[in-house]
Amino acid sequence: MAGNITAIDGDIHDETYAGMLDAPKDSEIVRRILQGEVNAFGLLLDRYKAHALTMIKRRIPPKDVEDIAQEVFVRAYQSLPGFDPDSHFNKWLSIIAVRTCCDYWRKAYRTREFPMTSLSERHAEWLEGVISSASTDSADGNARQEEAREFLAWALEHLSAEDRMVVEMVYLEGMTGREAAELLGWSVANVKVRAFRSRARLRKLLSGLLERESSKW
Amino acid sequence: MVKLKREDFKKVQRALSSAYKAEKNSEIGNAWEERAMARIQGLRPLASRRGLTAPFEGYVWRLAPAAAAVLLALGAILYQQMDFLSECEMARVFVENRLDDSLFQVLGAS
Numbered sequence: 001m002a003g004n005i006t007a008i009d010g011d012i013h014d015e016t017y018a019g020m021l022d023a024p025k026d027s028e029i030v031r032r033i034l035q036g037e038v039n040a041f042g043l044l045l046d047r048y049k050a051h052a053l054t055m056i057k058r059r060i061p062p063k064d065v066e067d068i069a070q071e072v073f074v075r076a077y078q079s080l081p082g083f084d085p086d087s088h089f090n091k092w093l094s095i096i097a098v099r100t101c102c103d104y105w106r107k108a109y110r111t112r113e114f115p116m117t118s119l120s121e122r123h124a125e126w127l128e129g130v131i132s133s134a135s136t137d138s139a140d141g142n143a144r145q146e147e148a149r150e151f152l153a154w155a156l157e158h159l160s161a162e163d164r165m166v167v168e169m170v171y172l173e174g175m176t177g178r179e180a181a182e183l184l185g186w187s188v189a190n191v192k193v194r195a196f197r198s199r200a201r202l203r204k205l206l207s208g209l210l211e212r213e214s215s216k217w
Numbered sequence: 218m219v220k221l222k223r224e225d226f227k228k229v230q231r232a233l234s235s236a237y238k239a240e241k242n243s244e245i246g247n248a249w250e251e252r253a254m255a256r257i258q259g260l261r262p263l264a265s266r267r268g269l270t271a272p273f274e275g276y277v278w279r280l281a282p283a284a285a286a287v288l289l290a291l292g293a294i295l296y297q298q299m300d301f302l303s304e305c306e307m308a309r310v311f312v313e314n315r316l317d318d319s320l321f322q323v324l325g326a327s
Contacts, residue, residue, distance in 0.1 A: 036262045042254055053245060058237060066249035073253045080263055130232045131225045148236030155233070171230055172237040206229060207221045 027085035034080060044089065045073050051090060052097050059101040059168060068104055072097045098165065098183040105161035123151050124213045127206070158205055163198040170195045 024032075024043070032040040052072055053065070060068050076096050083092055126147040152172075156164050169180040170191070181191045221229075 034263050038258055038262055039254075041257055045250060045253065049250065057245075065245055069245070070249045070253040070256065074256050074260075077257045077263075078260070127229065130228050131221075133228070145236050145239055148232055149239075152233045152236060168237070172234045174234070203221055203226050206226065210221060 026089040030080055030083055030085060030089070033077075041073075041077055044076075048090060048093050049073075052093060055094060055097045056101060058173075059098075059165075060104060064104065068100060072100045075100060095183050095185070098169075099185065102161055102165045102184065105164055109161050119151070119154055119209070123147055123154070124209070126151060127209065128213070131210075155202055155205060159198055159201065163194050163201075166191055166194040167198045167202070171199065 026044065026047075029040050029043050033044075049069070053069055056065050056068050056072065072093070076093055079096065083089070126144060129144075156167065159167060165184060166180060169175045169183065170177065175183075177188045177191045177195065180195075181188045184191065
């Protein structure tokens with residue numbers, strides 16, 4: 001499989017290595033699909049489903065992950081005539097996955113189909129705990145992960161679908177502006193402006209929350 | 218308003234990033250793969266969708282700026298060649314002559 005270098009490292013059985021050599025290249029599979037062999041798409045789906053699911057699971061609520069995964073591969077199939085055989089299928093699929101997730105959030109915000117997350121005392125405690133701790137170690141424990149995730153969901157709900165995607169890619173995943181721009185199909189300047197504005201908005205949101213909490217005491 | 222310090226905000230950001238990257242425990246079955254393939258098999262094969270225009274599809278957006286420039290140039294030439302003056306003259310005649318007079322002339326009344 002293209003790009004799966006770790007599988008080649010270390011001990012590896014000859015059969016596995018031979019299997020990898022025998023496996024058709026992505027460009028070869030794409031050519032077969034374009035010639036009418038629709039079932040060959042199953043090979044691509046099997047090869048890249050884990051990669052697509054990892055990307056989708058981070059961005060989409062668990063109940064909708066399967067539907068979005070399905071949508072990503074259907075869109076990929078429909079866009080295959082535009083795929084450049086010299087480029088990496090992995091990267092191309094990532095672009096489709098990110099844009100499908102963005103469309104999902106646009107629709108969700110428009111129709112308000114998702115339940116709004118509400119914060120409780122334990123979320124406020126989590127926030128204060130993170131701020132007062134010397135490091136983030138206390139927040140990394142499994143017991144605190146749930147609070148952190150719910151807190152994150154609450155914070156992201158206050159952003160637009162586009163800003164949400166930028167915050168996730170740049171601040172949470174650590175992508176560069178250029179990488180995020182490439183995946184989203186926007187200019188680098190647009191991504192940077194959105195990232196800056198969203199960060200300021202989140203900071204204001206957290207400041208407001210801290211103020212409300214401090215006034216309770 | 219209480220302003221969150223930069224270093225505090227960075228701590229929160231790191232904690233949220235760590236939670237975001239952590240593997241979620243949601244189990245995903247294989248049913249979606251079968252549904253995806255069923256949907257794809259229900260679509261028309263890609264080969265039959267590529268008609269006579271297919272070889273040119275890649276050039277559409279590349280040629281769009283040039284096409285727009287040509288359209289603008291043609292529009293400018295057309296604008297220069299149109300005889301706006303005579304159209305204005307015609308309009309002035311109709312405005313200056315009363316409508317009933319014009320109609321009588323047309324109908325041949327005295």
